[in-house]
Amino acid sequence: xxxxxxxxAALSVPEGENLVLNCSFTDSAIYNLQWFRxxxxxxxxxxxxxxxxxxEQTSGRLNASLDKxxxxxxxxxxxxxxxxxxxxxxxxxxxxxxxLTFGKGTHLIIQP
Amino acid sequence: xxxxxxxxxxxxxxxxxxxxxxxxxxxxxDAMYWYxxxxxxxxxxIYYSQIVNDFQKGDIAEGYSVSxxxxxxxxLTVTSAQKNPTAFYLCxxxxxxxxxxxxxGPGTRxxxx
Numbered sequence: 052x053x054x055x056x057x058x059x060a061a062l063s064v065p066e067g068e069n070l071v072l073n074c075s076f077t078d079s080a081i082y083n084l085q086w087f088r089x090x091x092x093x094x095x096x097x098x099x100x101x102x103x104x105x106x107e108q109t110s111g112r113l114n115a116s117l118d119k120x121x122x123x124x125x126x127x128x129x130x131x132x133x134x135x136x137x138x139x140x141x142x143x144x145x146x147x148x149x150x151l152t153f154g155k156g157t158h159l160i161i162q163p
Numbered sequence: 164x165x166x167x168x169x170x171x172x173x174x175x176x177x178x179x180x181x182x183x184x185x186x187x188x189x190x191x192x193d194a195m196y197w198y199x200x201x202x203x204x205x206x207x208x209i210y211y212s213q214i215v216n217d218f219q220k221g222d223i224a225e226g227y228s229v230s231x232x233x234x235x236x237x238x239l240t241v242t243s244a245q246k247n248p249t250a251f252y253l254c255x256x257x258x259x260x261x262x263x264x265x266x267x268g269p270g271t272r273x274x275x276x
Contacts, residue, residue, distance in 0.1 A: 055205065082262050094169075094253055095206075095267040140205070144261035148221050149213060150196050151261060153205035 053078045053145025057154035065162050066133060072126040072157045074141035079119045084143040085151065086115050086126050095140065099126070131161045165190045167268035169254050174273045176248075184239045184271045186254035195237035196255040196265070199223060206253060212237055213260060241273065248275045 054077045064070055076084070082103045087095040099108045099115040101124065107116040114127040124141055138158050142151035167188045176182045188195065194213045198206040208221030212231040226245025231237055237256075241248045253270045257263040 085265060087267075092270075092272070094167075094269040095255075097264055097266060100264040142206070142265075148208060148211065148219060149194070149261050150198075150208040150211050150221055151206070151265060153198075153207075155203065155205045 053081075053143065053152040055141060055143060055152050055154040057139075057141060057157050059157060060155065061158040061160075063160040063162060064131060066131060068131050069127065069129050070131055070159075072128070072139050072141075072159070074124040074126070074154055076122050076124075076143055076145070076152075078145045079122050081119065081143045081145060084115075084117055084124050084141060086113075086124075087140040087142065089138045089140060089156070098139075133161045133163045135159065136161045167254055167256055167266060169252075169268040169271050171271060172269065174271055176273070176275050178275055179243045180275075181240055181242050182248075182273065182275075184241070184252055184254075184273070186237045186239065186268060188235055188237075188254075188256045188266075188268075190256055190258075190266065191234070192256035192266075193234070193259045194257045194261075194263075195231070196257075197221075197227075197229065197237070197239045198253045198255065200251040200253060200270075209239065209252075241275075248273060 086098045101117040112129040138156040140156045142153040196211045197209040210229045212218035254268040
């Protein structure tokens with residue numbers, strides 16, 4: 052069964068810093084991995100989808116990488132802003148049923 | 164604008180009552196999903212449907228039921244058999260299965276007392 056772990060569980064940094072969020076998964080036979088953002092009390096917003104054939108994807112200040120062989124993905128946020136404060140979730144298919152297996156998320160606070 | 168709508172945003176029920184959560188999408192997606200989110204936990208899959216008139220149990224289907232009579236609609240019923248129904252419920256869809264990008268609705272917060 053697929054298991055997804057996110058480290059750290061929480062992170063607080065000053066505005067302007069570059070930062071890295073980590074995600075690991077146990078079953079490397081995935082065909083994609085998706086990063087989401089969740090604001091308090093809201094649904095999930097898709098940030099980046101990396102297909103298994105890709106090593107990274109970029110969207111604005113966000114860059115996500117995928118290393119299937121080591122079972123790891125990272126989300127790099129450049130020049131962080133207070134508006135980046137949210138919970139970031141990674142998820143990938145696995146576990147038999149169709150649908151995503153999620154990590155518990157990284158709660159990010161960017162201090163002005 | 165295309166998207167997923169869930170209603171209501173907040174729902175309150177007494178213990179022992181069944182309650183139905185609505186999920187509608189106008190993205191023309193074939194696959195739809197229901198997840199549950201509890202504080203400090205990752206999202207967990209309840210049910211999914213890859214095509215009209217067909218659905219499958221996810222990891223935590225006990226105490227829940229679904230129907231998929233129309234492509235755009237995938238309602239979730241939380242029955243009185245669900246031991247701990249208070250949670251945040253999220254609906255999602257993809258064009259066809261988890262090999263595609265998954266899109267989420269705004270969620271329904273259910274409180275059962």
